[in-house]
C-alpha cells in the first residue's frame with residue numbers, strides 16, 4: 001500500500017472513461033490565470049473554462065515569481081496566451097496584500113518579453129461565495 005493508492009485508483013477509473021478530445025497545447029481562449037495553490041480553488045470552473053481553454057499557474061499566494069513570469073512569457077510566445085489574470089483569494093494563508101497584487105500585475109505588464117498592450121488584470125476570488133472581483137484593471 002502506498003501513499004498514492006487512492007489517487008491511482010481514481011485515475012484508473014478516470015482513464016477508463018477518458019476520451020481524447022484532440023485538444024491543442026495552445027490556450028483555446030488565450031488566457032493565463034495565476035492563482036494560489038489553495039485546494040479550495042477550482043480555476044477552470046470558477047471562470048467558466050474547460051480543459052484546453054487556459055494556462056493555469058499556481059503558487060502560494062498567487063505571487064508572480066521569476067518562474068511564473070518565465071512561464072507566462074513562454075505561454076505567450078508558444079502557447080497562445082494573449083491575456084493574464086492574477087487572482088488572489090480570501091482567507092489565504094499567504095495573505096497577499098493589495099499592494100503586492102498591484103506590484104505583481106505591474107510586473108507582468110512591464111515585462112520586456114510580453115506585449116505592452118497585453119491585457120493584465122488582478123483580482124480576488126472569494127472562497128465562500130465563488131465570486132471573482134477584479135481590483136487591478
Ligand SMILES: [Zn+2]
Pocket residue numbers: 036037038060061062089091092093094095
Ligand atoms: Zn492562498
